[in-house]
Amino acid sequence: MNGINFPGIWAIYKFEMARTIRTLWQSIATPVITTSLYFIVFGGAIGSRIDSIHGVNYGSFLVPGLIMLSLLMQSIVNASIGIYFPKFTGTVFELLSAPISAIELVVGFVGAAATKSVVIGLIILATSALFVPLRVDHPLAMIAFLLLTAITFSMFGFIIGIWAKSFEQLNIVPSLLVTPLTFLGGAFYSIDMLPEPWHTVSLFNPVVYLVSGFRWSFFGHGDVGIAWSLGFTGVFLLLCLGLIVWIFRTGYRLKN
Numbered sequence: 001m002n003g004i005n006f007p008g009i010w011a012i013y014k015f016e017m018a019r020t021i022r023t024l025w026q027s028i029a030t031p032v033i034t035t036s037l038y039f040i041v042f043g044g045a046i047g048s049r050i051d052s053i054h055g056v057n058y059g060s061f062l063v064p065g066l067i068m069l070s071l072l073m074q075s076i077v078n079a080s081i082g083i084y085f086p087k088f089t090g091t092v093f094e095l096l097s098a099p100i101s102a103i104e105l106v107v108g109f110v111g112a113a114a115t116k117s118v119v120i121g122l123i124i125l126a127t128s129a130l131f132v133p134l135r136v137d138h139p140l141a142m143i144a145f146l147l148l149t150a151i152t153f154s155m156f157g158f159i160i161g162i163w164a165k166s167f168e169q170l171n172i173v174p175s176l177l178v179t180p181l182t183f184l185g186g187a188f189y190s191i192d193m194l195p196e197p198w199h200t201v202s203l204f205n206p207v208v209y210l211v212s213g214f215r216w217s218f219f220g221h222g223d224v225g226i227a228w229s230l231g232f233t234g235v236f237l238l239l240c241l242g243l244i245v246w247i248f249r250t251g252y253r254l255k256n
Helices: 006-022 024-049 058-089 092-097 102-128 139-163 167-183 198-202 206-219 226-250
Strands: none
Touching: 006 024, 006 058, 006 102, 024 058, 024 102, 058 092, 058 102, 058 139, 058 167, 058 206, 102 139, 102 226, 139 167, 139 206, 139 226, 167 206, 206 226
16 A cells, blocks of 8 residues: 655645745735735724623634634635646646646645635734734634634635636635625624524524634634534534545546
């Protein structure tokens, strides 16, 4: 039985990370500027009218939502572009014929996308500390949620990159689905503030469980139970794994 092809994984990972390093300034400057604008607009305009939410200063309350918004978008975009370009240029056939398994291929692409997302999330966290007082009641849970979400949605982005036939399709899910769900998923408010039936409707938004679990790791309080947040993330991770296995078994939009 052959062992894991670590050099192959490292080659893909290093190549994907090199693309980020070439645009390092934009990769760092964009989240810093965007985070600053969110605090100026939301923290200044809305925060002045809201004393606190669940005993947490509104500016501090925003931080987990801002990180999760960026984490979801960056994970999907980085992973989808990473696998879409080899399809677009035709070099995907070289990858498929290389002495590397499907699992190793996915680990390389997803690992690089997740790394970029986590780094940007940490940059946003550091930038937020310049604006508002922060505390993290459960640091290990915070790191676990950060990694688990980045890996899960990088896998989701990988699936989108394989599914997409054009750059327009590549942007459909992040722009028209993930961003609205995040804004309506309690990133900038608590769903407990919503009247019925909107509170119940919000519970069908999957992003609510991600934001709530991540916010719980900071302040010890979330809109839904921590078990529900972990359960949803785990189920979505398994679903993405199943889809990726099916894609490589059938060659869906890879071998034709």
